[in-house]
Protein backbone atom coordinates (compact mmCIF):
# COMPACT_ATOMS: atom_id res chain seq x y z
CA UNK A 1 0.00 0.00 0.00
CA UNK A 2 1.25 3.48 -0.89
CA UNK A 3 0.42 7.11 -0.24
CA UNK A 4 -0.70 8.43 -3.64
CA UNK A 5 -1.73 12.01 -2.84
CA UNK A 6 -1.80 14.55 0.01
CA UNK A 7 -4.29 17.43 -0.18
CA UNK A 8 -4.33 20.44 2.11
CA UNK A 9 -7.71 22.12 2.46
CA UNK A 10 -8.23 25.48 4.18
CA UNK A 11 -11.84 26.22 5.08
CA UNK A 12 -13.45 28.75 7.43
CA UNK A 13 -17.12 27.79 8.06
CA UNK A 14 -16.99 29.53 11.48
CA UNK A 15 -14.83 32.46 10.24
CA UNK A 16 -11.67 30.82 11.62
CA UNK A 17 -9.24 29.14 9.23
CA UNK A 18 -9.21 25.36 9.64
CA UNK A 19 -6.47 23.37 7.92
CA UNK A 20 -7.34 19.78 6.97
CA UNK A 21 -4.99 17.21 5.49
CA UNK A 22 -6.39 14.42 3.34
CA UNK A 23 -4.06 11.49 2.55
CA UNK A 24 -5.16 9.29 -0.32
CA UNK A 25 -3.80 5.78 -0.81
CA UNK A 26 -3.39 3.17 -3.51
CA UNK A 27 -6.30 1.21 -1.93
CA UNK A 28 -9.47 2.33 -3.75
CA UNK A 29 -11.56 4.58 -1.49
CA UNK A 30 -9.14 4.41 1.46
CA UNK A 31 -8.07 7.83 2.74
CA UNK A 32 -7.49 9.59 6.05
CA UNK A 33 -8.16 13.05 7.52
CA UNK A 34 -5.99 15.04 9.91
CA UNK A 35 -6.09 18.44 11.59
CA UNK A 36 -3.18 20.81 10.82
CA UNK A 37 -4.94 23.94 12.07
CA UNK A 38 -2.73 26.89 12.93
CA UNK A 39 -5.42 29.45 12.19
CA UNK A 40 -3.17 32.52 12.23
CA UNK A 41 -0.49 31.03 9.91
CA UNK A 42 -2.58 28.66 7.79
CA UNK A 43 -0.82 29.46 4.50
CA UNK A 44 2.58 28.72 6.05
CA UNK A 45 1.33 25.29 7.20
CA UNK A 46 -0.09 24.65 3.73
CA UNK A 47 3.28 25.55 2.19
CA UNK A 48 5.09 23.06 4.46
CA UNK A 49 2.62 20.34 3.45
CA UNK A 50 2.47 21.06 -0.29
CA UNK A 51 6.14 21.85 -0.88
CA UNK A 52 7.96 19.56 1.56
CA UNK A 53 5.91 16.80 3.21
CA UNK A 54 3.85 15.80 0.16
CA UNK A 55 6.91 15.10 -2.05
CA UNK A 56 8.64 13.44 0.91
CA UNK A 57 5.74 11.07 1.65
CA UNK A 58 4.25 10.24 -1.74
CA UNK A 59 4.94 6.57 -2.49
CA UNK A 60 5.57 5.64 1.17
CA UNK A 61 3.61 3.01 3.15
CA UNK A 62 0.86 4.81 5.16
CA UNK A 63 0.81 2.02 7.75
CA UNK A 64 4.23 2.98 9.19
CA UNK A 65 2.98 5.84 11.35
CA UNK A 66 5.78 6.05 13.92
CA UNK A 67 8.53 5.80 11.31
CA UNK A 68 6.87 8.49 9.18
CA UNK A 69 6.45 10.77 12.23
CA UNK A 70 10.11 10.45 13.17
CA UNK A 71 11.30 11.03 9.60
CA UNK A 72 9.03 14.04 8.98
CA UNK A 73 9.91 15.68 12.30
CA UNK A 74 13.56 15.86 11.27
CA UNK A 75 13.19 16.04 7.49
CA UNK A 76 14.14 19.73 7.45
CA UNK A 77 16.85 19.16 10.10
CA UNK A 78 15.64 22.17 12.19
CA UNK A 79 12.52 21.13 14.02
CA UNK A 80 9.70 21.76 16.52
CA UNK A 81 8.26 25.01 15.15
CA UNK A 82 4.47 25.48 15.13
CA UNK A 83 4.25 25.49 11.31
CA UNK A 84 6.08 22.15 10.98
CA UNK A 85 4.34 20.61 14.00
CA UNK A 86 0.87 21.48 12.71
CA UNK A 87 1.70 20.13 9.24
CA UNK A 88 3.06 16.98 10.88
CA UNK A 89 -0.12 16.67 12.95
CA UNK A 90 -2.22 16.74 9.78
CA UNK A 91 -0.16 13.84 8.40
CA UNK A 92 -0.08 11.94 11.69
CA UNK A 93 -3.82 12.12 12.33
CA UNK A 94 -4.65 11.20 8.73
CA UNK A 95 -2.45 8.09 9.04
CA UNK A 96 -4.23 7.04 12.27
CA UNK A 97 -7.57 7.56 10.50
CA UNK A 98 -6.36 5.22 7.74
CA UNK A 99 -5.13 2.70 10.31
CA UNK A 100 -8.52 2.66 12.01
CA UNK A 101 -10.38 2.29 8.72
CA UNK A 102 -8.08 -0.59 7.70
CA UNK A 103 -8.80 -2.34 11.01
CA UNK A 104 -12.51 -1.49 10.84
CA UNK A 105 -12.19 0.05 14.34
CA UNK A 106 -12.43 3.47 15.97
CA UNK A 107 -8.89 4.71 16.70
CA UNK A 108 -9.33 4.51 20.50
CA UNK A 109 -9.63 0.73 20.09
CA UNK A 110 -6.08 0.68 18.70
CA UNK A 111 -4.86 2.43 21.86
CA UNK A 112 -6.25 -0.11 24.30
CA UNK A 113 -9.97 0.62 24.11
CA UNK A 114 -12.28 2.84 26.12
CA UNK A 115 -11.67 3.82 29.73
CA UNK A 116 -15.02 5.65 29.73
CA UNK A 117 -18.10 6.03 27.50
CA UNK A 118 -18.03 9.80 27.01
CA UNK A 119 -15.63 12.68 27.61
CA UNK A 120 -16.54 15.07 30.44
CA UNK A 121 -16.52 18.62 29.09
CA UNK A 122 -16.34 22.19 30.28
CA UNK A 123 -17.95 25.09 28.46
CA UNK A 124 -17.04 28.78 28.35
CA UNK A 125 -18.99 31.57 30.02
CA UNK A 126 -18.21 35.27 30.12
CA UNK A 127 -19.80 38.66 30.54
CA UNK A 128 -19.15 42.23 31.55
CA UNK A 129 -20.76 41.82 35.01
CA UNK A 130 -20.82 38.94 37.55
CA UNK A 131 -24.61 38.77 37.09
CA UNK A 132 -24.20 38.19 33.35
CA UNK A 133 -21.68 35.40 33.93
CA UNK A 134 -23.98 33.83 36.53
CA UNK A 135 -26.82 33.82 33.97
CA UNK A 136 -24.67 31.93 31.48
CA UNK A 137 -23.49 29.43 34.09
CA UNK A 138 -27.11 28.73 35.10
CA UNK A 139 -28.09 28.21 31.45
CA UNK A 140 -25.43 25.48 31.11
CA UNK A 141 -26.30 23.95 34.49
CA UNK A 142 -29.87 23.50 33.25
CA UNK A 143 -28.41 21.45 30.36
CA UNK A 144 -26.50 19.26 32.82
CA UNK A 145 -23.07 20.86 32.30
CA UNK A 146 -21.40 21.26 35.69
CA UNK A 147 -17.94 22.52 34.67
CA UNK A 148 -17.80 26.13 33.49
CA UNK A 149 -14.92 28.38 32.63
CA UNK A 150 -15.78 31.91 33.82
CA UNK A 151 -14.21 35.11 32.52
CA UNK A 152 -15.18 38.72 33.12
CA UNK A 153 -14.72 41.21 30.28
CA UNK A 154 -12.83 38.73 28.08
CA UNK A 155 -9.13 37.97 28.62
CA UNK A 156 -7.56 40.61 30.85
CA UNK A 157 -11.01 42.18 31.36
CA UNK A 158 -11.74 44.94 33.88
CA UNK A 159 -11.96 48.66 33.28
CA UNK A 160 -8.71 50.52 33.96
CA UNK A 161 -8.73 53.72 36.05
CA UNK A 162 -5.52 54.71 34.27
CA UNK A 163 -5.50 56.81 31.08
CA UNK A 164 -2.94 55.94 28.39
CA UNK A 165 -0.21 58.45 27.48
CA UNK A 166 -0.85 60.87 24.65
CA UNK A 167 -0.02 59.34 21.28
CA UNK A 168 -0.33 55.76 22.55
CA UNK A 169 -0.26 53.27 19.68
CA UNK A 170 -3.41 51.35 18.68
CA UNK A 171 -3.93 47.86 20.08
CA UNK A 172 -5.90 45.64 22.45
CA UNK A 173 -5.40 47.41 25.77
CA UNK A 174 -5.90 45.72 29.13
CA UNK A 175 -5.04 46.54 32.74
CA UNK A 176 -3.61 43.61 34.75
CA UNK A 177 -4.53 45.20 38.11
CA UNK A 178 -8.16 45.80 37.11
CA UNK A 179 -8.33 42.31 35.64
CA UNK A 180 -7.07 40.61 38.82
CA UNK A 181 -9.39 42.67 41.06
CA UNK A 182 -12.56 42.03 39.04
CA UNK A 183 -11.71 38.33 38.66
CA UNK A 184 -11.53 37.79 42.43
CA UNK A 185 -14.83 39.68 42.81
CA UNK A 186 -16.38 37.47 40.11
CA UNK A 187 -15.49 34.17 41.81
CA UNK A 188 -16.52 35.41 45.28
CA UNK A 189 -19.89 36.32 43.77
CA UNK A 190 -20.31 33.10 41.76
CA UNK A 191 -19.45 30.75 44.63
CA UNK A 192 -21.86 32.58 46.94
CA UNK A 193 -24.70 32.58 44.40
CA UNK A 194 -24.22 29.11 42.87
CA UNK A 195 -23.31 26.99 45.89
CA UNK A 196 -20.63 24.32 46.26
CA UNK A 197 -21.53 21.77 43.56
CA UNK A 198 -20.78 23.57 40.31
CA UNK A 199 -17.14 23.37 39.15
CA UNK A 200 -15.60 26.69 38.18
CA UNK A 201 -12.52 27.19 35.98
CA UNK A 202 -10.58 30.27 34.92
CA UNK A 203 -7.99 31.15 32.25
CA UNK A 204 -5.46 33.85 33.19
CA UNK A 205 -4.10 33.70 29.63
CA UNK A 206 -0.66 34.62 31.07
CA UNK A 207 -1.81 38.24 31.48
CA UNK A 208 -0.20 38.96 34.84
CA UNK A 209 3.31 39.53 36.10
CA UNK A 210 4.43 36.29 37.81
CA UNK A 211 4.10 37.53 41.40
CA UNK A 212 0.66 39.00 40.66
CA UNK A 213 -0.38 35.59 39.28
CA UNK A 214 0.76 33.98 42.56
CA UNK A 215 -1.32 36.50 44.51
CA UNK A 216 -4.37 35.95 42.28
CA UNK A 217 -4.13 32.17 42.75
CA UNK A 218 -4.00 32.59 46.54
CA UNK A 219 -6.99 34.94 46.45
CA UNK A 220 -8.97 32.44 44.32
CA UNK A 221 -8.07 29.42 46.47
CA UNK A 222 -11.08 29.76 48.84
CA UNK A 223 -13.48 29.53 45.87
CA UNK A 224 -12.24 25.99 45.08
CA UNK A 225 -11.62 26.21 41.34
CA UNK A 226 -11.49 23.01 39.29
CA UNK A 227 -8.39 24.53 37.72
CA UNK A 228 -6.63 27.80 37.02
CA UNK A 229 -5.21 27.89 33.52
CA UNK A 230 -2.08 29.57 32.15
CA UNK A 231 -1.41 31.49 35.36
CA UNK A 232 2.12 32.01 34.02
CA UNK A 233 3.64 32.45 30.58
CA UNK A 234 5.62 29.45 29.22
CA UNK A 235 8.76 31.57 29.53
CA UNK A 236 8.14 31.92 33.30
CA UNK A 237 7.85 28.20 34.03
CA UNK A 238 10.30 28.39 36.97
CA UNK A 239 7.67 30.40 38.86
CA UNK A 240 5.45 27.31 39.07
CA UNK A 241 7.58 26.13 42.00
CA UNK A 242 6.72 29.34 43.88
CA UNK A 243 3.06 29.13 42.91
CA UNK A 244 2.87 25.48 43.98
CA UNK A 245 4.43 26.29 47.34
CA UNK A 246 1.89 29.02 48.04
CA UNK A 247 -1.51 27.42 47.44
CA UNK A 248 -3.39 24.22 46.67
CA UNK A 249 -5.22 25.50 43.60
CA UNK A 250 -5.17 22.93 40.75
CA UNK A 251 -3.09 24.27 37.86
CA UNK A 252 -3.52 23.71 34.12
CA UNK A 253 -0.82 24.63 31.63
CA UNK A 254 0.46 24.12 28.13
CA UNK A 255 -1.64 25.41 25.21
CA UNK A 256 1.40 27.25 23.81
CA UNK A 257 3.82 24.35 24.17
CA UNK A 258 5.59 22.98 21.08
CA UNK A 259 8.37 20.85 22.47
CA UNK A 260 8.76 18.09 25.11
CA UNK A 261 11.35 20.14 27.00
CA UNK A 262 8.62 22.71 27.74
CA UNK A 263 6.55 20.20 29.72
CA UNK A 264 9.08 17.71 31.03
CA UNK A 265 10.07 19.53 34.25
CA UNK A 266 6.55 20.74 35.06
CA UNK A 267 5.28 17.15 34.92
CA UNK A 268 8.09 15.22 36.55
CA UNK A 269 8.29 17.74 39.43
CA UNK A 270 4.48 17.57 39.76
CA UNK A 271 4.16 21.36 39.42
CA UNK A 272 0.92 21.20 37.40
CA UNK A 273 -2.24 19.09 37.57
CA UNK A 274 -3.59 19.25 34.01
CA UNK A 275 -1.68 19.26 30.71
CA UNK A 276 -3.39 21.57 28.23
CA UNK A 277 -1.43 21.16 25.02
CA UNK A 278 -2.96 21.94 21.65
CA UNK A 279 -2.56 18.49 20.06
CA UNK A 280 -1.82 19.69 16.52
CA UNK A 281 0.72 22.18 17.90
CA UNK A 282 2.90 19.37 19.32
CA UNK A 283 2.75 17.30 16.12
CA UNK A 284 -0.44 15.22 16.44
CA UNK A 285 -1.80 12.27 18.39
CA UNK A 286 1.41 10.20 18.25
CA UNK A 287 3.30 12.61 20.56
CA UNK A 288 0.09 13.40 22.51
CA UNK A 289 -0.36 9.75 23.42
CA UNK A 290 3.26 9.58 24.62
CA UNK A 291 2.69 12.77 26.63
CA UNK A 292 -0.46 11.34 28.21
CA UNK A 293 1.42 8.19 29.26
CA UNK A 294 4.24 10.31 30.70
CA UNK A 295 1.68 12.39 32.66
CA UNK A 296 0.05 9.22 34.01
CA UNK A 297 3.27 8.32 35.84
CA UNK A 298 3.18 11.62 37.74
CA UNK A 299 -0.51 11.99 38.54
CA UNK A 300 -1.10 14.69 35.91
CA UNK A 301 -4.38 14.55 33.99
CA UNK A 302 -5.13 15.61 30.41
CA UNK A 303 -7.23 18.61 29.40
CA UNK A 304 -6.43 19.02 25.69
CA UNK A 305 -6.89 22.50 24.29
CA UNK A 306 -10.26 22.57 22.50
CA UNK A 307 -11.00 26.06 21.12
CA UNK A 308 -12.68 27.11 17.85
CA UNK A 309 -9.34 27.05 16.06
CA UNK A 310 -9.21 23.27 16.24
CA UNK A 311 -11.07 21.60 13.34
CA UNK A 312 -13.83 19.05 14.06
CA UNK A 313 -11.31 16.40 12.90
CA UNK A 314 -8.93 17.61 15.62
CA UNK A 315 -11.77 17.70 18.18
CA UNK A 316 -12.70 14.12 17.26
CA UNK A 317 -9.05 13.07 17.72
CA UNK A 318 -9.06 14.77 21.15
CA UNK A 319 -12.13 12.75 22.16
CA UNK A 320 -10.50 9.47 21.04
CA UNK A 321 -7.56 10.33 23.32
CA UNK A 322 -9.99 11.32 26.12
CA UNK A 323 -11.74 7.95 25.97
CA UNK A 324 -8.55 5.89 25.73
CA UNK A 325 -6.25 7.26 28.45
CA UNK A 326 -6.85 6.45 32.13
CA UNK A 327 -5.57 9.86 33.28
CA UNK A 328 -8.08 11.92 31.31
CA UNK A 329 -9.22 14.97 33.28
CA UNK A 330 -11.62 17.10 31.25
CA UNK A 331 -12.16 18.32 27.68
CA UNK A 332 -12.63 21.96 26.67
CA UNK A 333 -15.68 22.09 24.39
CA UNK A 334 -17.31 24.84 22.32
CA UNK A 335 -19.82 22.86 20.24
CA UNK A 336 -20.24 23.13 16.46
CA UNK A 337 -22.29 25.48 14.31
CA UNK A 338 -24.71 23.96 11.73
CA UNK A 339 -22.25 25.12 9.02
CA UNK A 340 -19.37 23.19 10.63
CA UNK A 341 -21.52 20.08 11.03
CA UNK A 342 -22.43 20.25 7.34
CA UNK A 343 -18.77 20.53 6.25
CA UNK A 344 -17.72 17.77 8.68
CA UNK A 345 -20.41 15.04 8.79
CA UNK A 346 -19.99 12.76 11.82
CA UNK A 347 -18.95 15.42 14.38
CA UNK A 348 -18.81 14.24 18.02
CA UNK A 349 -22.02 15.13 19.90
CA UNK A 350 -22.50 16.69 23.33
CA UNK A 351 -25.32 15.40 25.53
CA UNK A 352 -25.43 16.89 29.02
CA UNK A 353 -21.99 16.90 30.61
CA UNK A 354 -20.39 14.52 28.08
CA UNK A 355 -19.29 14.34 24.46
CA UNK A 356 -19.71 11.09 22.53
CA UNK A 357 -18.17 9.62 19.38
CA UNK A 358 -20.23 7.84 16.73
CA UNK A 359 -18.34 4.51 16.88
CA UNK A 360 -17.38 4.48 13.18
CA UNK A 361 -13.90 3.30 12.08
CA UNK A 362 -10.99 5.74 12.14
CA UNK A 363 -11.93 9.13 13.63
CA UNK A 364 -15.51 8.57 12.44
CA UNK A 365 -15.65 11.98 10.78
CA UNK A 366 -15.78 13.02 7.12
CA UNK A 367 -15.03 16.15 5.09
CA UNK A 368 -17.54 17.34 2.52
CA UNK A 369 -15.13 19.08 0.13
CA UNK A 370 -17.88 20.79 -1.89
CA UNK A 371 -19.29 22.33 1.32
CA UNK A 372 -15.79 23.25 2.56
CA UNK A 373 -15.14 25.15 -0.69
CA UNK A 374 -18.05 27.48 0.12
CA UNK A 375 -16.00 28.93 3.01
CA UNK A 376 -12.59 30.01 1.68
CA UNK A 377 -9.81 30.91 4.12
CA UNK A 378 -9.67 34.44 5.54
CA UNK A 379 -6.14 35.80 5.42
CA UNK A 380 -5.93 38.95 7.56
CA UNK A 381 -3.50 40.24 10.17
CA UNK A 382 -5.00 39.19 13.53
CA UNK A 383 -5.93 42.14 15.79
CA UNK A 384 -6.52 40.25 19.05
CA UNK A 385 -2.83 39.37 19.43
CA UNK A 386 -1.76 43.04 19.43
CA UNK A 387 -2.03 43.46 23.19
CA UNK A 388 -0.79 46.40 25.22
CA UNK A 389 -0.69 47.57 28.84
CA UNK A 390 -2.35 50.87 29.85
CA UNK A 391 0.90 52.79 29.30
CA UNK A 392 1.17 51.38 25.75
CA UNK A 393 3.77 48.69 26.42
CA UNK A 394 3.47 45.69 24.10
CA UNK A 395 2.80 42.43 25.97
CA UNK A 396 2.00 38.82 25.04
CA UNK A 397 -1.65 38.08 24.24
Ligand code: MG
Nearest residue numbers: 203229230255
Ligand atom coordinates in the same frame (compact mmCIF):
# COMPACT_ATOMS: atom_id res chain seq x y z
MG1 MG B 1 -6.42 28.94 27.37
